Every structure is written in structure tokens, then in C-alpha cells.
Amino acid sequence: MADQHFPTGTLMAGKRGLVMGVANKNSIAWAIARQLSSQGAELAFTYQGEALLRRVKPLAESIGSSILCECDVTNDETMDSTFSKLETEWGKIDFLVHAIAFAGKDQLAGSFIENTTREGFKSALDISAYSFVDAGRRAAEIMNDGGSMITLTYLGSERVIPNYNVMGVAKAALEASTRYMAADLGPRQIRVNAISAGPIKTLAAAGIGSGRHMFRFNKAASSLQDNTDPMGVAGAALYLLSDLGLSCTGETHHVDGGFHSVGMPQELALKESLGIS
Numbered sequence: 001m002a003d004q005h006f007p008t009g010t011l012m013a014g015k016r017g018l019v020m021g022v023a024n025k026n027s028i029a030w031a032i033a034r035q036l037s038s039q040g041a042e043l044a045f046t047y048q049g050e051a052l053l054r055r056v057k058p059l060a061e062s063i064g065s066s067i068l069c070e071c072d073v074t075n076d077e078t079m080d081s082t083f084s085k086l087e088t089e090w091g092k093i094d095f096l097v098h099a100i101a102f103a104g105k106d107q108l109a110g111s112f113i114e115n116t117t118r119e120g121f122k123s124a125l126d127i128s129a130y131s132f133v134d135a136g137r138r139a140a141e142i143m144n145d146g147g148s149m150i151t152l153t154y155l156g157s158e159r160v161i162p163n164y165n166v167m168g169v170a171k172a173a174l175e176a177s178t179r180y181m182a183a184d185l186g187p188r189q190i191r192v193n194a195i196s197a198g199p200i201k202t203l204a205a206a207g208i209g210s211g212r213h214m215f216r217f218n219k220a221a222s223s224l225q226d227n228t229d230p231m232g233v234a235g236a237a238l239y240l241l242s243d244l245g246l247s248c249t250g251e252t253h254h255v256d257g258g259f260h261s262v263g264m265p266q267e268l269a270l271k272e273s274l275g276i277s
């Protein structure tokens, strides 16, 4: 992935936008950023805390981006300063990429009903769902009519995925928020969509219980018989954020090799993944 080539073009020429959620070169937001940049977009980035600046700064600089804002979505002051910096530097923006999720580690294992605490639930929904509503409202205030926003979601919102637990509930809220935001911003021709990506090896997917099995199962049970390529997610983001996506709003678009559409996996592939002959 790191060395894959993004063909250059002009689909995003003259457009400016904010990318929230780059932690390192494996971040889904970084694949999206490179795709948008290759199509002529001008980008600003947020990073969660001082520790991540070391990783995000060289990435931003590598695509000629100089607007970097520290932003923790649970901290109103950093949200204020991020969007006021954009207004000062650019005046208007054209798009927003939201690729942020978090739940306490103790909330992402074992029994959902037993392990989900009030604080864990609140914090997961605050960081992973409300932050899109909040960033979306602030972005809309300085967005040109005809702009576009996306967020990243996962199938755990629609179906039970072991250990995803409260994050599944947060993603369901995020997808519903996407639809309500789309309705509110529709009169300004601002589109709001979600991309539901299959499992991808990023920091957020590292260290999840039974991770190896999940990647093997997704590969075996998906129509394309492979794990999700972040390039596909970046391509979908380009479509939704550019004028190619005209008339598409309130949508949750799956980029997962078809995994979500399969009722029962192909017998042979499944046996191979489970090591049964």
C-alpha cells in the first residue's frame, strides 16, 4: 500500500478541505489524503496530540500541506481553534474527512451486555459519533455550497461482530447522524456520506482480539476473496468528495470486497480459511 501509485488528475483542483484522523502512514485517512492530493486538492490536517505531530507533520509536508492543527474532539477549545484557523487561512473550505473512532480497551472485549459501562458507552459515542456532528456543523459554517463530507464506519453497526461491542452501537449512531446531517445540509447542496470499510491493518485495528482470524475470515467469506485495500476506500472517498458524487447523499457505501452482501460464504474458501480439508 505504502508504495502504491495514485494517478494524477484534476478532479479536486481548486478544492480545499480538512482531514481529521491521520495517526501514521497506515491510517485510512492518509490513503484518502494522498488520493485527494493527487487530484489537486489542498489539504489541512488535524492530529490528536503532541505525540502524533512527529508522525503527521512529515506526511503533511510530503504533499505540500502546511496547515496542521492539534485537535482532540473531546476538547471544545481545540475544535474552536482548528476551525477558526481554517477560516483565517482559507476563508472557505469545500470538504471534510472524518476518520476518528475510540472506545476504551475494556469495552472492546468479551460480553457486550456485561462489559459496557455508562462511561464507556458515553465516551465511545462522544468520540466516535458526536464528533462527526460537531465537526460537520463547524465545517458547514465555512463550507462553500456544493461541498461534501465523509466519515468512516464499519459493518459492526449493522451486524454483531465479536468484541466490536459498543463501537458497533457508536457506528450505528454515526450512520444515522450521517443521514440527518445530509437532510439538514441538502438545501445548500452539501452532501454527507459514510464509507463502510472492511477490516484494514491500521493502528485502530491492531491488537484487537482474534485479529488474525478476522482477517482470514473476511478474506475467505468476501465475494472478492481478499481483504479490503485502502486504495479502494480512498477511491470511494474521491468519488464522494468530488463532483463525481453529485446527487449522492445520506448514503453508507460499503467498500469491503462484498463481505456485507454475502449470506453464506463459498464452501471451499471457508474450509481453507478454517484449515479444514
Ligand code: NAD
Residues within 6 Å of the ligand: 020, 021, 022, 023, 024, 026, 027, 028, 029, 047, 048, 052, 071, 072, 073, 074, 098, 099, 100, 101, 102, 127, 152, 153, 154, 196, 197, 198, 199, 200, 201, 202, 203, 204, 205
Ligand atoms: P487509525 O488509528 O489510523 O485512525 C484513528 C484516528 O482516530 C487516529 O488518528 C486517532 O488519533 C484518532 N482519534 C481517536 N480519538 C481521538 C480524539 N479524541 N480526538 C481526535 N482524534 C482521535 O485507524 P483507522 O483504521 O485509519 O481508523 C479511521 C476510521 O476508520 C475510524 O473511524 C475507524 O472506525 C474506521 N474504520 C476502520 C477500519 C479498520 O479495519 N481499520 C474499518 C472500518 C472503519
Ligand code: 0WE
Residues within 6 Å of the ligand: 101, 102, 103, 104, 105, 108, 153, 154, 161, 162, 163, 164, 167, 198, 199, 200, 203, 204, 205, 206, 208, 209, 214
Ligand atoms: O473501528 C474500528 C476500531 C476502532 C477502535 C480501535 C481501538 C483500539 C485501541 C476504537 N477504539 C479502540 N480503542 C483502543 O484502545 N475498526 C473497524 C477496526 C476493528 O476494531 C475491532 C474490529 C475491527 C474490524 C474490534 C473488535 C472486533 C473487530
